[in-house]
Amino acid sequence: MKYIDIEVNDYIGLITINRAEAMNAMNSEVIGELNSAVKKRVDDDKVGVIIITGAGEKAFVAGADIKAMQQMSSRQALEFSREGQEMTMTIENSPKPVIAAINGFALGGGCEIALACDIRIAAENAKFSQPEVALGIIPGWGGTQRLPRLIGKGRSIELIAGGQMIDAEEALRIGLVNHVVPQDQLMDKARSLAQTILRNGPAAVGAAIRCIHKGFDQTLENALDIELNEFSELFETDEQREGTTAFVEKRKPNFR
Ligand code: CO8
Secondary structure (H helix, E strand, O other): OOOEEEEEEOOEEEEEEOOHHHOOOEOHHHHHHHHHHHHHHHHOOOOOEEEEEEOOOOEEEOOEOHHHHOOOOHHHHHHHHHHHHHHHHHHHOOOOOEEEEEOOEEEOHHHHHHHHOOEEEEEOOOEEEOOHHHHOOOOOOOHHHHHHHHHOHHHHHHHHHHOOOEEHHHHHHOOOOOEEEOHHHHHHHHHHHHHHHHOOOHHHHHHHHHHHHHHOOOOHHHHHHHHHHHHHHHHHOHHHHHHHHHHHOOOOOOOO
């Protein structure tokens, strides 16, 4: 892959978006590579948690490639938006938790990639915005939908209609990120969170995340049905037997 670096260690699949000359901005090629890198980590038995970050210390992702969008027709824009939405759906649908380690600018499509992840950790220098309206466009990779689901409608309208940049502390205050840490501790924090998750049953972790994502927009009744099904299906797995037996036998479970 030209724009994506991959490292797999201790069941953590680290995906680094690496297009340093353009602040890791995403053109079609980078979108396709990120989509396929996430799919491959989902299929990899040696990966239990995925971390997505950007190369360098300035940018996570500075958005979709504005130069590529400059001359797009409406049909091409539809296709570009669809590619980005597919990529963010691949991230959101991953049964393995995806952590965004946000090491700098997360603007436009970069913020939308972070929004599609399950957990967001920001370095102190991270900056966030949905600045699309300043370019005469709108977020097209899920920002108008995922941002209000995460931080509420009022704050989302202020950020999307205003296009202003906010810093990591403000992002923490409004619930856009889970943690803010000094830049040199970002990857340690992401890895330590990944290791906490990796102690648990992988099928159970996947099922829990599916329940949260799939149930979120449903009525409580329908969402509880989703939980019921996921809960009972885990009783067909070795994992449920191992987890409960380990408790009874007063030992640590061996899930992997
Ligand atoms: N696209 C293309 N190139 C970019 C982008 C980008 N989004 N961001 C930065 N670059 C390039 C710059 O053009 C520059 O290249 P060059 O040296 O060839 O001129 C290089 O990266 C370095 O950038 P700067 O010199 O500007 O670095 P600064 O440190 O001065 O500024 C910023 C960094 C603040 C990140 C600044 O580059 C910036 O504002 N970038 C644009 C941010 C932005 O508006 N992002 C939103 C894009 S729109 C979007 O993401 C929509 C997603 C949905 C699409 C739907 C499809 C239809």
